[in-house]
Amino acid sequence: MTGADRPDRPNIVVVCLDTVRKDVYDRYATRLRELASIRFEGMRTLAGWSVPSHAGLLTGSIPSETGVHAHQRRFDPIDVEDTWIAPLERMGYESVCVTSNIYASPVFGFDRFFDRTVPVSPSRRLPAGMDVQRHISDRSTEGMEAYADFVRQALEHDHPLRSLANGVLLKLDDVSRKLPIEKPTDFGGRSIVRALEREVTEPDGPVLAFANLMDAHGPHTPFRGLDDSIHGVSADFHSSSFRDSDVNVADGLGDYAASVQRVRRLYAATVDYLDRLVADLVTALETGDDRESILIVTADHGENLGYESDGFLMNHMSSLSEGLLHVPFDVVTTGDGTLDLAVDGTGTHIGPDGQSTADDGADRPVDVNGLSSHADLGGVIQSLADEKPFDPFAFERERARAEIVGSGSGIPEGGDEAYWDRGQRVIYRGDRKYYRDQLGTEAVYDVSGPPSKQVERPDETVPDGLFESAFGDWVTDDEHDEGAFAEEVDAASRARLEDLGYL
Structure with missing residues (x-):
């Protein structure tokens, strides 16, 4: 029976919590952890920052294979047929992307x-309204005339009230940044889940949705909705008060230790906030749609938070640490149906309460503790959509790969560009993580300990031929014109990328 003949197929919703690392997720995303039917505990992403990681999420391939990386940030090299979206559309799914990540947006061709x-963006929280930042970048007026010009254009828009509201919300955010008061809005998460709920529940047939929530990505500042008991950071703190690149070249954390600690607490509170948002989305989908929905909650990559295991680095540039590569991957079900599991030949079912019931009558989530990879996201989605008995342990791996081609940004002022912009590669095998970079440096890490942690094993060496059998040639920036990237991005997009620390 074809997909078009099966309008009862479940909705598949991939929720990408941008920049959320595994250890912080496990501690603060308690609601989603409890709701999860299946938890892939050893999931690794394919790259360390947004552009190549999103390409990997779509294709299951590393940057040197997709052609999408620091030196080529548009998604043009990827054929739609090489993604997991195309086969599901042939099965009758309608596909939708709801995103607050500018890289995963029409600006870089992700929409095709x-x-x-x-x-969704800080200047367009109500997506039907006008993009205020784009208006600001294009305007030729100043002062009161500029305000009058905005109001005039907003009133001429197809959605004037939403356009005006976008302007008011952006102005409130701007005012809060100049005063010792907490930011009145989040970084787009609430708008994303509202739009996602609408986009999933309104169509008559099954929906394949991808959503990106950017709230855990820097910059960090206290905002309304965060749990103050988790962060305890004063309202006047903003992470732009220091540069991550300066921390990255300091001796340890140096003079930045107190600021880094504030960022860590805000990051944790933000993961808790995202946990509440997505848990509420699960409830909304249960009550607002008769169709079952299956949510895959993961991250495109994690974040370096200045820990020793992170190499005392901040952000997610020029690194393939476990803080970046070890990410959550929980499967949450909704509705009245059950998710049949083919686990060791037993009759196991996942119910809407997120618990599995095996032949022995025990209720429990299914934890897949072995190594797994975003390379298999498409296979997981296809299996869930097929509604056949799903064996999560079939996606455990003996090996997994990750790679970055170039830094993406964040090269410290006066730093060695060849070092910070070097290509880096990783192979996981068992409890070992093997590392090699474009400059010839190699290392071996033990990753059998706590989530998002790695311990170097200087007495061990990389096995002969390991990387040669898993990777092709290094990609160099000589093959690409990075200056063209800067020229083709409009002023409004550049402002957003600068705020995120990419330019």
């Missing part, structure tokens, strides 16, 4: 993989 895309 989906039937429709809903971009």
